[in-house]
Amino acid sequence: MRAARFHGQRDIRIEDIPAPELRPGAVAIDIAWCGICGSDLHEFLEGPIFISEPGHEHPLSGESYPVTMGHEFSGTVSALGEGVTGLAVGDSVIVEPYFVCNECAQCKAGHYNLCVKMGFIGLAGGGGGLSEKVVVDQRWVHPVGDIPLDEAALIEPLSVGHHAAMLANPQSGQVALVGGAGPIGLLTSAVLKALGVTVIMSELSEARKEKALSSGVADFVVDPSKEDVVEFVKSKTNGVGADMAFECTSVNAVLDTLIEAVRPRATVVIVSIWSKRASVDVHKVVLKEIALVGSIAYANDHPATIELVKSGKVDLKPFITGKIGLDGLVNEGFDTLINHNETAVKILVSPAL
Structure with a gap:
């Protein structure tokens, strides 16, 4: 099968590799769509970061690069391993892309996103969504019902936003300030809006400001190069300030x-x-x-996040701004998101294109 493989910094190759073998307790999935994540861009530009180097294999996957990339993916169940129940061939699914040890104190407490050996499928090994097929333990496979598979590929980053939002204990009627209208900022705002929170977003890019407003995830957008964000927030909160804020830029000034x-x-x-x-x-x-x-990733967030989409409280369609095939991953996908990121929110990749 064809797969996008990380061989080192600025070295991602589309290669033919053996298809993964089904194992007991696991599910074989034909990939439909995979989103390009900011962490994929960091690996490409600055890595290896989450990807393990040869001689320092990941403690749970046992793998080092080259590895197949992609962790924001959706697909269709093609086969079930021995002992798998509750799923059927043909089901539309997404994957919570984890390796965890199940033994450390954090895993035992249910905070498996803080596992001392945690890794991500598509970074630490285990295959990935930037390929034709993947095999994943049933624990991490979530059915999505009739949610379209292109939209379903965004449930993984939406779960990042859900996990972050829950850490602030948002209540309907409160006010949140979100710094940055990139993919995670927009999706965090989508969760907050679904919970009845008024969202003020700070953003410089004209295209991203427009997306925040047209998608309905922001009530107000303020440009820090033109307005005083602090004074703007105070003007919308009777001088008190926002109840919560979310930093989604990695910019110190924000x-x-x-x-x-x-x-x-x-x-x-x-x-x-x-x-x-x-x-x-x-x-x-x-x-x-x-x-x-x-806030890092998610833990036990996917069921609630899937329900937000199923119920119509979150609409993911506006955030899909491009669709490409595997062959265009670097020249069309990565280049756009690195050098023209104000023009795109989420670019999806399909092995069928």
């Missing part, structure tokens, strides 16, 4: 603004992956008793 713009005892959630150290005005955090929280 984090500083969020801390300034929230009310006392608010929660600020850092959602983005940072490739450099950040500085924080701890004095402001202390004096306002702000809860500064990190």
